[in-house]
Amino acid sequence: MFANTPYISPSAFKRPHNLKKMSRLARCCRWAVHFQKLHHSHVQTPSFLSSFSTSASASTPTLHSPPPVRVELTEYAGRGVFASRRIGAGELIHTAKPIVSHPSLFSIHGICYLCLRKLPNRDSSSGASQTVSFCSKQCEEQSKKFYDVEKKADWSRLNEYCRLQGLKYPLLVKRLACQVISRFVPSDVLDILQPEIPTSDRINQMKKEVALLRSTIEDSDIEKERMAFLTEEWYTGVLSRIRINAFRIELTVGSYEDLLSSAAASVIAEAAVGNAVYVLPSLYNHYCDPNVNIWWTESVDAKIKALRDIEEGEELRICYIDASMEYEARQKILYEGFGFRCNCLRCVSKD
Numbered sequence: 437m438f439a440n441t442p443y444i445s446p447s448a449f450k451r452p453h454n455l456k457k458m459s460r461l462a463r464c465c466r467w468a469v470h471f472q473k474l475h476h477s478h479v480q481t482p483s484f485l486s487s488f489s490t491s492a493s494a495s496t497p498t499l500h501s502p503p504p505v506r507v508e509l510t511e512y513a514g515r516g517v518f519a520s521r522r523i524g525a526g527e528l529i530h531t532a533k534p535i536v537s538h539p540s541l542f543s544i545h546g547i548c549y550l551c552l553r554k555l556p557n558r559d560s561s562s563g564a565s566q567t568v569s570f571c572s573k574q575c576e577e578q579s580k581k582f583y584d585v586e587k588k589a590d591w592s593r594l595n596e597y598c599r600l601q602g603l604k605y606p607l608l609v610k611r612l613a614c615q616v617i618s619r620f621v622p623s624d625v626l627d628i629l630q631p632e633i634p635t636s637d638r639i640n641q642m643k644k645e646v647a648l649l650r651s652t653i654e655d656s657d658i659e660k661e662r663m664a665f666l667t668e669e670w671y672t673g674v675l676s677r678i679r680i681n682a683f684r685i686e687l688t689v690g691s692y693e694d695l696l697s698s699a700a701a702s703v704i705a706e707a708a709v710g711n712a713v714y715v716l717p718s719l720y721n722h723y724c725d726p727n728v729n730i731w732w733t734e735s736v737d738a739k740i741k742a743l744r745d746i747e748e749g750e751e752l753r754i755c756y757i758d759a760s761m762e763y764e765a766r767q768k769i770l771y772e773g774f775g776f777r778c779n780c781l782r783c784v785s786k787d
């Protein structure tokens with residue numbers, strides 16, 4: 437299983453030339469240590485750690501070969517993902533399972549509560565009295581631990597808060613908190629990801645949210661000591677990482693019926709079925725003319741595919757936003773959402 441985690445180049449650990457490099461190095465070392473801690477942890481190993489798979493051709497993924505990538509420090513953006521061999525256009529580079537996922541409140545009754553797969557004959561927008569469902573015994577089994585915790589509490593206040601404010605990430609934190617309480621993942625599972633630096637407004641908002649989350653869990657019969665991790669510091673750290681690293685999951689259309697319902701959903705609300713955070717996909721940097729693409733077909737399991745031929749040693753980059761947007765709009769969203777100004781060739785030529 438550990439063999440399937442991406443390779444970190446030893447050169448990333450050698451002869452730092454200056455302090456900036458040393459601090460980047462320290463972050464990279466912490467990341468490697470986290471992988472080891474997770475691997476040796478007595479906590480049940482979550483499925484995302486064994487999820488990397490790759491293939492020589494997109495149609496025949498093999499489960500146990502490591503992906504043809506390595507994680508290294510870049511000159512401009514902390515860590516990045518690089519090709520460890522030549523990769524052909526169209527090749528499925530790897531797949532990934534999420535650390536944490538949650539359906540959007542709009543889709544919640546029409547999709548599997550764990551893998552976000554569409555449930556047959558379900559109208560996603562129907563009544564709030566409906567309970568959530570799983571698409572298979574396997575998803576039900578995998579969710580059992582955190583769902584047993586979740587079922588003990590009344591989440592209506594948190595759901596209402598998210599609905600009114602148009603927020604989705606507190607739902608991911610709620611799910612993660614239930615996973616930690618049920619000992620499905622350690623409380624520091626997201627620490628390997630880069631956090632955003634929150635503004636003071638955001639910090640105040642997060643203080644309110646953690647109070648809401650704590651009081652909801654306190655009102656259930658979960659033992660106090662199992663929620664000791666749930667502090668303002670934990671919530672802020674987790675949400676700051678989710679904000680930079682969460683993916684909005686839009687399933688690619690499979691049938692004519694799917695096409696109609698996704699068209700309807702995009703008019704009524706939005707086409708995303710939910711949000712999720714992964715490990716390896718979160719290490720890809722952004723480029724406005726990307727060489728790889730991340731996409732979802734029937735479930736939350738992500739697929740990373742080469743958009744063109746990639747040489748060994750080339751950095752693999754995805755586009756975080758809608759690449760068809762104009763230069764100014766792209767710069768604004770990247771700066772406000774991800775905290776950086778893009779210097780890619782398209783942006784330099786203001787394309």
Ligand SMILES: C[S@@+](CC[C@H](N)C(=O)[O-])C[C@H]1O[C@@H](n2cnc3c(N)ncnc32)[C@H](O)[C@@H]1O
Binds near residue numbers: 516629719723774
């Ligand atoms: C999802 S993380 C990507 C992995 C990250 N480099 C790391 O070390 O964990 C997104 C963050 O990486 C940095 N980043 C990604 N693409 C960038 C780019 N094209 N230029 C500058 N910074 C970038 C930004 O700080 C951004 O908020």
